[in-house]
Amino acid sequence: MKHLLGIEGMTFDDIQAILATAEEMHEVQQRPIKKLPTLRGRTVVNLFFEDSTRTRSSFELAAKWLSADAINVAAKGSSASKGESMRDTLTTLDAMGIDAIVMRHAGSGSVAQAAGWVKASMINAGDGTHEHPTQALLDAHAMLRNFRANDLGTLEGKEVVIVGDLLHSRVVRSNALLLPQLGAHVTLVAPPTLLPPGVGAWNVDVSHDLDAVLPGADVVMMLRVQRERMLGGFFPSEREYTIRYGLTAQRLQKLKPHAVIAHPGPLNRGLEISSAAADSARSIVLDQVSAGVAVRMSVLYHLLAA
Amino acid sequence: MPSSQAPGAAQPKSTPERDVTPRAEASTDVKSVMSASEIARAVTRMSHELLELAGGAEDLVILGILTRGVPLAQRIAGAVSDTEGVEVASGELDITMYRDDLRSQPLRPVGRTVLPGSIDNKTIVPVDDVLFSGRTIQASLLALADLGRPANILLVVLVDRGHRELPIQAHIVGRSLPTARNEQVRVSMTELDGVDEVTIESETSTL
Numbered sequence: 001m002k003h004l005l006g007i008e009g010m011t012f013d014d015i016q017a018i019l020a021t022a023e024e025m026h027e028v029q030q031r032p033i034k035k036l037p038t039l040r041g042r043t044v045v046n047l048f049f050e051d052s053t054r055t056r057s058s059f060e061l062a063a064k065w066l067s068a069d070a071i072n073v074a075a076k077g078s079s080a081s082k083g084e085s086m087r088d089t090l091t092t093l094d095a096m097g098i099d100a101i102v103m104r105h106a107g108s109g110s111v112a113q114a115a116g117w118v119k120a121s122m123i124n125a126g127d128g129t130h131e132h133p134t135q136a137l138l139d140a141h142a143m144l145r146n147f148r149a150n151d152l153g154t155l156e157g158k159e160v161v162i163v164g165d166l167l168h169s170r171v172v173r174s175n176a177l178l179l180p181q182l183g184a185h186v187t188l189v190a191p192p193t194l195l196p197p198g199v200g201a202w203n204v205d206v207s208h209d210l211d212a213v214l215p216g217a218d219v220v221m222m223l224r225v226q227r228e229r230m231l232g233g234f235f236p237s238e239r240e241y242t243i244r245y246g247l248t249a250q251r252l253q254k255l256k257p258h259a260v261i262a263h264p265g266p267l268n269r270g271l272e273i274s275s276a277a278a279d280s281a282r283s284i285v286l287d288q289v290s291a292g293v294a295v296r297m298s299v300l301y302h303l304l305a306a
Numbered sequence: 307m308p309s310s311q312a313p314g315a316a317q318p319k320s321t322p323e324r325d326v327t328p329r330a331e332a333s334t335d336v337k338s339v340m341s342a343s344e345i346a347r348a349v350t351r352m353s354h355e356l357l358e359l360a361g362g363a364e365d366l367v368i369l370g371i372l373t374r375g376v377p378l379a380q381r382i383a384g385a386v387s388d389t390e391g392v393e394v395a396s397g398e399l400d401i402t403m404y405r406d407d408l409r410s411q412p413l414r415p416v417g418r419t420v421l422p423g424s425i426d427n428k429t430i431v432p433v434d435d436v437l438f439s440g441r442t443i444q445a446s447l448l449a450l451a452d453l454g455r456p457a458n459i460l461l462v463v464l465v466d467r468g469h470r471e472l473p474i475q476a477h478i479v480g481r482s483l484p485t486a487r488n489e490q491v492r493v494s495m496t497e498l499d500g501v502d503e504v505t506i507e508s509e510t511s512t513l
Binding site for chain 1: 400403404408409411412413414415416417418419448452453454
């Protein structure tokens, strides 16, 4: 693999190999000395045109634990804010002789476009409402680890319910492409105004009734209501959204005994997820965060080691 | 000329295709150099030598280097445990992430390192099937340094085939095998390959 642009475009073997290596990277996370020499002399640039805490810092940690040099370039405070084009920013960084660019940008397809301009490997850390492949891989990885720890097998035959602002979500698209390949059945739940266009062609079911699907779920993934992307009235009020689509303390009671709650973060507590849910024993939110470092180490290994 | 055509297959057209034209054929000469019983005796002897060298099984941690060092290490650990009447600690060491040839090779799958506990102040015994350039051992020493600070490291290999590229020697060797650099030494272990055997393969060009 040269680039990681999306789950779309990855072969099943690529996916399995990245998940398998991620499993081994967890062991490194537990060590007192978290350092492997594998990518010594490689340079990874985190180029974020949009804000991020966990994705950027986990890519940075992943690079550093593999002994790559990592630098962070935020669009705020860079020449991009002086009016430099995305292409010029990318080719400038590329000319410094770097090996990979981890890029987040508001433009859907921007990372794939960038791959045509640079010699470095491009890694998609979220492009508009298109894809966020490492998030889907880490979600799958966190679920698999949880199932295995509880003797629940793999994702084969599992019901994953993804709830929330699916219109503005790149996470949902990557997960909808990934999870069915691993044997899971995916049901999307959202108000009709927050469903992505073309969802009918996806390999998923769609529902508007959270209470009806919760009892069958093995995983409930709550997605953030992306207030910063909402200009119009997608729902009457936040209170009404919470009543119909929020994972409230009452709704927790409907879950199967072993069902888990996932959320890619950041959380809007009280809006799409209650603190009772986010902090419950069912929550794998922090497992997702630690899976993020392992999965990103694996991705960097697969793109840069050979 | 040996024909690669299966009986009944379509006859070559008047202009023969590239892969049916005569060409030099390489054949592989395979020679067995250690039988199952010779391997078993070597394992028994190496276990005794290890006990003698280490002065007992206390604080020993026997680590098989993936892949074929693992069954060897298990057998040595088993033999040491039987002799001493105590369960000796053992584990597995994957050195993929420490290799110095990652860039020049196709991507390798990463294996798992399994330690029985802390390696600090223990006598660590890495076990590998074949000692050749010494680079695998160098990588395993780097891996061990990241995992802790052993009191002592004793290297055990089933076959030392020479051609070292680094100043590395094994403490205990099952069999020293003079080889040509271009020969292949293959160790088969019943657990992985269904048979215990050591062979040397050499390519001989005919025609």
